[in-house]
Amino acid sequence: MDDGSRLDRWDRGTDLPLGIASLVFLGSYAVHVLEPDLPQAVHALLLTLTYGTWAMFAVDYAVRWRLSGEGPGFVRRHWLDSLVLVLPLLRPLRIVRTYEAMQRRHGEPRLGLHARVATYSALSISLLGFAGALAVYQAERSAPGATIRTFGDSLWWTCETLSTVGYGDFVPVTATGRIIAVGLMACGLALLGTVTGSFSSFLMQRFSLGDEERRPPGNTPGA
Structure with missing residues (x-):
């Protein structure tokens, strides 16, 4: 199986989990910011969830880079993914990509x-x-x-x-x-x-x- 097929399979398998991870990131970060009076243990859990989603995106980025076989050109061609990895503020935009992938999976978009x-x-x-x-x-x-x-x-x-x-x-x-x-x-x-x-x-x-x-x-x- 060539790298292109493996990359496609990886993308299809991770679209939904990473979309959910984006929602978890946004939710945990929102509660952490908007509820500063929560117990320290709760804030520690929220930060763990926030950084945990970051780690998931980092692993996904590394695997996709490896499977693409493009070398440094991967960063330029997939600039949005690169920005999402570096800037946590953009991570919720992954949800848009997940929505598009789910539309394609069900055939022609409605x-x-x-x-x-x-x-x-x-x-x-x-x-x-x-x-x-x-x-x-x-x-x-x-x-x-x-x-x-x-x-x-x-x-x-x-x-x-x-x-x-x-x-x-x-x-x-x-x-x-x-x-x-x-x-x-x-x-x-x-x-x-x-x-x-x-x-x-x-x-x-x-x-x-x-x-x-x-x-x-x-x-x-x-x-």
């Missing part, structure tokens, strides 16, 4: 291309926004001079940042918060651009179909 793009983009923005809000809240809530003091403030700031509106009512003051802000702005531009481009393409197709339906029979361009 949604059209444009609807799938919109659905996956919305899911990505929601997951990324929630994870980003948690990370910024953790970094900012006790910083001197911080304006982001509650998780509600953090969610509002995250919506502003992802949409690139930036009212300026809440501004991160820590280095960690500002780094997260740059990442959220970049991801927000990319995802919103994808949705806008898909919607524009959808409209062009609809208008094109409408023109063809209104054109008299036999009156074709170039005839």
Whole structure:
């Protein structure tokens, strides 16, 4: 059996477990950040779950790299997986990949291309926004001079940042918060651009179909 077949089998076998691991990561990290008054033993368990999912992703990345036979080129070709490994903030996006894999496993997707793009983009923005809000809240809530003091403030700031509106009512003051802000702005531009481009393409197709339906029979361009 060649490495390509082994890699495909590995991907099919790990999609669902790693998708569940992403949910475990997001849930344990959220409880750890939002409930600071829990007993230390509970926080230790939550951190164990968080780092345990990181270890699962590291093992998956190493195995896929080995099975691909691509050498260092694997990092460039699978840049999202590389980012997910390095930046825990992006790990919940694995859920989107798992959802896509499950759709393919059941045959043809039930949604059209444009609807799938919109659905996956919305899911990505929601997951990324929630994870980003948690990370910024953790970094900012006790910083001197911080304006982001509650998780509600953090969610509002995250919506502003992802949409690139930036009212300026809440501004991160820590280095960690500002780094997260740059990442959220970049991801927000990319995802919103994808949705806008898909919607524009959808409209062009609809208008094109409408023109063809209104054109008299036999009156074709170039005839």
